[in-house]
Amino acid sequence: MKAHVYVTLKRTVLDAQGQTVADALRRMEYKNVTDVRQGKYFLLTIEDGIDPEEARVEIERIAREVLTNPVIEEFTFRTEA
């Protein structure tokens, strides 16, 4: 089973990396991009044969406790078989 975890800075936190990319795109010919936010992406491989609901609980805990800094970041995740 694969789990995709996306960690991004909270909306209220200045995203300097995303801003830099957005500025670069504006200086190039990409005029249609109005905003860029940059985050982290984790692809977790989960052992086969684990109960999917149990796996989701574990992934959610890993995302919250290990992969995300709750002061400035938030996360979403999805799983696939």
Place this chain on the structure above:
Amino acid sequence: MKAHVYVTLKRTVLDAQGQTVADALRRMEYKNVTDVRQGKYFLLTIEDGIDPEEARVEIERIAREVLTNPVIEEFTFRTEA
């Protein structure tokens, strides 16, 4: 329109960050995670009123030419209205 771009190291490239996270999880109580790959996530906001097909072409170019180092990285992306 939003575009989600995921940039990861190619399978053949050693992912030291992902390996470090995997090792940390193993030392904690998370025994079911067999592998971790870490990548970058970009959320692009595209101006409204752009033709979706045209937008996809532009996003694909941005991902390929600006967000990805083609020597060691690969990307996928998806769009939503």
